[in-house]
Amino acid sequence: MKVAIIGAGVIGTTTAWEFLRQGKQVILLEGREGAGLGTSYANAGQLSYDYVAPLADPSVFRDLPKWLLNPASPLRFRPQPDLRQWCWLTAFLRASNAATAKASTTALLQLSYLSRDTLHAWMQESPINFHHKANGKLIAYRSPHLLEKARKQVEYQATQGSRQRILGRDESVALEPSLIHLGRNLAGCVYTPTEEVGDCYLFTRGLFERVKNHPRGTALTGARVQRLHRAHGRVTGAQLENGDLVEADHFVVANGLQGYDLLRQLGETVHLYGLKGYSLTIPLPGADTPACDDDAAVAPMISVTDYERRTVYARLGRRVRIAAMVDMGDGNAHIRPERIRHLKAEVREIFPQLEVEQAQAWAGERPATPEGRPIVSRSSKADNLWINLGHGALGFTLACGSAVLLHALMTQGAAPIDPAPFKPR
Numbered sequence: 001m002k003v004a005i006i007g008a009g010v011i012g013t014t015t016a017w018e019f020l021r022q023g024k025q026v027i028l029l030e031g032r033e034g035a036g037l038g039t040s041y042a043n044a045g046q047l048s049y050d051y052v053a054p055l056a057d058p059s060v061f062r063d064l065p066k067w068l069l070n071p072a073s074p075l076r077f078r079p080q081p082d083l084r085q086w087c088w089l090t091a092f093l094r095a096s097n098a099a100t101a102k103a104s105t106t107a108l109l110q111l112s113y114l115s116r117d118t119l120h121a122w123m124q125e126s127p128i129n130f131h132h133k134a135n136g137k138l139i140a141y142r143s144p145h146l147l148e149k150a151r152k153q154v155e156y157q158a159t160q161g162s163r164q165r166i167l168g169r170d171e172s173v174a175l176e177p178s179l180i181h182l183g184r185n186l187a188g189c190v191y192t193p194t195e196e197v198g199d200c201y202l203f204t205r206g207l208f209e210r211v212k213n214h215p216r217g218t219a220l221t222g223a224r225v226q227r228l229h230r231a232h233g234r235v236t237g238a239q240l241e242n243g244d245l246v247e248a249d250h251f252v253v254a255n256g257l258q259g260y261d262l263l264r265q266l267g268e269t270v271h272l273y274g275l276k277g278y279s280l281t282i283p284l285p286g287a288d289t290p291a292c293d294d295d296a297a298v299a300p301m302i303s304v305t306d307y308e309r310r311t312v313y314a315r316l317g318r319r320v321r322i323a324a325m326v327d328m329g330d331g332n333a334h335i336r337p338e339r340i341r342h343l344k345a346e347v348r349e350i351f352p353q354l355e356v357e358q359a360q361a362w363a364g365e366r367p368a369t370p371e372g373r374p375i376v377s378r379s380s381k382a383d384n385l386w387i388n389l390g391h392g393a394l395g396f397t398l399a400c401g402s403a404v405l406l407h408a409l410m411t412q413g414a415a416p417i418d419p420a421p422f423k424p425r
């Protein structure tokens, strides 16, 4: 069986690797000059297996005015005269209820645990150096009220197998001394010792090389798919921009946000919308040398999320990645200087020893569905067309599990988890 996979971000590349592992012939098609250069490039690096709750929950209705009116809000909504935006937003608001949020959390936890087990198995078989570490995660709360609310989520997630603890201020600082600068502003933290971190770009690039070097694998860059040809209910070929036609038995649309356009050509509309986020990457002093003890005061060893500001701080080798913000309605991944200025000011306040002036700024668009659940499913428009899209803020976390699920669905093997929540709505 020959499978053509469109897009070599973290989703397409993990899909390609799983199909090769399972004995299939694979051709991976990437439009850019290399793998992992889209949204997978400079994300927060969290393998956030226990933090999968969707953005769509009842608190959205309380927060919406702030998103519209406050330019410093971590979530910004810019209304546009764009039908796609309004359709997505309507579906998002419809999904923002307690029952849907809980069902999505349950489904996402299943997928994320499958992903974690898969990633561990793959790395045991043959490791890739992507600064992968199980360094744990602290969600830092400034408001005692929100910390108390988090306790309920911790209790619910415990019923699903998650291991988390609530820590007071002193306990939090004892565990992660670099939090000292939050001082009296820190109410406490939710600590998850099992969370992991890694560089998504290095992982994607490493896996892409593996696909390329595999005897049954072909991995092409500069191979942008312009359209899919269909006849008698089956896709017959992927037409590249250079005119070449790639033929295969099955085709997987895994090209992130741009998957929307490819599927639209065949009459399939998926609810996918870009939620822009930003990151800064700051080298630690003496970035070329191994870690030293002094580092512990400069930047957190454990990944930290400043909950109220929705900002994530993570060590990736000898660099710190800081990622934040959800901007809805920009329609591109351009960097807005005022957002970067704001982010740098936050960093200076919380980790004043970091050399913010050396930061590399980046922006990417999370390919998001309204419910926060990815689409991992057969397309309704062709028997041999498959979708692996819409991983939103969790693509790195969910990639390996989505690949395994898609392979099981395509080969009619027993699905390792319930696939129903991952069908298109």
Ligand SMILES: Cc1cc2nc3c(=O)[nH]c(=O)nc-3n(C[C@H](O)[C@H](O)[C@H](O)COP(=O)(O)OP(=O)(O)OC[C@H]3O[C@@H](n4cnc5c(N)ncnc54)[C@H](O)[C@@H]3O)c2cc1C
Pocket (backbone or CB within 6 Å): 006, 007, 008, 009, 010, 011, 012, 029, 030, 031, 032, 035, 036, 037, 038, 039, 040, 041, 042, 043, 044, 045, 046, 047, 048, 223, 224, 225, 226, 254, 255, 256, 257, 258, 259, 262, 275, 276, 277, 278, 279, 323, 324, 363, 364, 365, 366, 367, 389, 390, 391, 392, 393, 394, 395, 396, 397, 398
């Ligand atoms: C600021 C920020 C922080 C984030 N932090 C985290 C995090 O900590 N943990 C986490 O799990 N997730 C995180 N994410 C989300 C994660 O980065 C995404 O979910 C993930 O990268 C999506 O991967 P993808 O492969 O679907 O898309 P992409 O990485 O965008 O890959 C799609 C690929 O398809 C290619 N392509 C597009 N069209 C075509 C075509 N027609 N033909 C051929 N190729 C094509 C593109 O060039 C691209 O390489 C974050 C995202 C952002 C923006």
